[in-house]
Amino acid sequence: VRLVESGGGLVQAGGSLRLSCDTSGIAFSGYAAGWFRQGPGKEREFVAAIHRGAASTFYSDSVKGRFTISRDDAKNAVYLQMDNLKGEDTAVYYCHVAQGLQGDRNFYGVKYWGKGTLVNVSS
Numbered sequence: 001v002r003l004v005e006s007g008g009g010l011v012q013a014g015g016s017l018r019l020s021c022d023t024s025g026i027a028f029s030g031y032a033a034g035w036f037r038q039g040p041g042k043e044r045e046f047v048a049a050i051h052r053g054a055a056s057t058f059y060s061d062s063v064k065g066r067f068t069i070s071r072d073d074a075k076n077a078v079y080l081q082m083d084n085l086k087g088e089d090t091a092v093y094y095c096h097v098a099q100g101l102q103g104d105r106n107f108y109g110v111k112y113w114g115k116g117t118l119v120n121v122s123s
Contacts, residue, residue, distance in 0.1 A: 001025035008117030021095030029073040032101035037091035058104035
């Protein structure tokens with residue numbers, strides 16, 4: 001099983017980035033997916049989640065209205081469009097997939113993580 005994130009980089013505050021997570025080795029359409037991040041000196045935190053079939057999406061309060069999660073089951077991929085980026089969004093962003101999602105961020109069952117991609121927002 002592989003989850004490979006891409007699209008991170010250096011961007012000025014107010015700018016945009018689109019992260020991608022390409023998966024292989026799993027029947028992606030049968031998994032819920034999400035994004036987490038870990039900023040400097042901080043614990044990993046939830047960012048966004050999407051149910052199987054994109055039935056529902058959820059966001060942390062800190063990114064709601066600025067970030068959009070989406071998925072393309074035909075490409076076995078999940079995306080995170082990040083707009084109006086702020087300095088506090090600087091973090092390593094991790095892709096996460098799991099067999100199930102309860103509520104807005106409680107992933108359960110078999111789970112997989114990517115290795116992360118760095119987003120650096122300059123103020």
